[in-house]
Amino acid sequence: MNQNDVLSVNLTEGGYSTDSKLLQDISFSIDKGEIVGLIGPNGAGKSTTIKAILGILNHVKGDIHVNEYAYIPERPIFYDGLTLWEHIDFLLSVSEVDEQQFIPKAKKLLETFRLSHVVNHYPENFSKGMQQKGMIVLALLKQPSLYIIDEPFMGLDPTAINKLLEMINREKEHGAGILMSTHVLDTAEKICDRFILISDGKVISHGNLGEIRMDSGLEHGSLFDCFDVLTERDNDDW
Incomplete structure (x- = not known):
């Protein structure tokens, strides 16, 4: 974990028991003053990854270093x-x-x-x-120096969403790092600096939108389009 990181995750495996390996080879970090979107289909391992970071997952192999954080479930x-x-x-x-x-x-x-x-x-x-x-x-x-936010827009009206986005950007400007798990990909595309795409418990792509586009082969694709291609490709690999 370098001095600019507010979160560093290097998991070889994780799950609810030694027989339940829901996560494999999950590695990423978050710097001060950046917003990182944790993206994936239902059951991909987003919530399990967050539980590992929070220290409430029963079985974890690897290293997690985290600064003081606030969690919005x-x-x-x-x-x-x-x-x-x-x-x-x-x-x-x-x-x-x-x-x-x-x-x-x-x-x-x-x-x-x-x-x-x-x-x-x-x-x-x-x-x-x-x-x-x-x-x-x-x-x-x-x-805190880190916000961990799980599906922050669920149940919020448009005014509250706008206020939340303003606050998130303000905290970013003050140097906080933000890990945000969300299904609202058009909003994530607008506000996130980088993305971590998870499918079947492993990272299938990561980086800024340009790098995600390169991985997906969609030069001008939206995050939604790239997400669709990458998750379908991952399912085909199985």
Whole structure:
């Protein structure tokens, strides 16, 4: 892991047991100030790769080096019996931050994502979209060097998606690295610096859009078109 990396992954294999090798030869890194898209069909190994990074995968062979991170899961997770503001207050209590800066920032983010009116309500009673926005607010308040985001656009309305994209680009400008797993390929194409394409638990292509196009043989193809060609080719290899 070099000094510019916020994440380095070198896995020879990984799975839920020694008999379940869902990942093979997954290697990539993320630098400060770049957005990397983790792309693949359902069941390709994206979520399993993220679990390996988070340290919650039972069987892992290889090395993973990760800086402080914030994780935004596909399915939001909150503590039962705590209001949204109590979640924010808890984050403040375990973070080494200036309260005089933290509280105004929290209120601004709540306003940005239109959650101010439910700040004293319980997130378990929120809609999926509101829960997702709550997770985004908590992650942004943590201000880590790495964001791990799993399907961030699921359940969000267009306004919230635009706000999230603005925030992601702002964090990138401040030097954070972002690993984003998503099926929304047109958006990924616009905002990601590089891509990691996974199929059947292994990396089938990686690089910027030009390099992905070269691998797919589509000189002017969209990310979606290249993805389609590369995954079909991988299936044919099997």
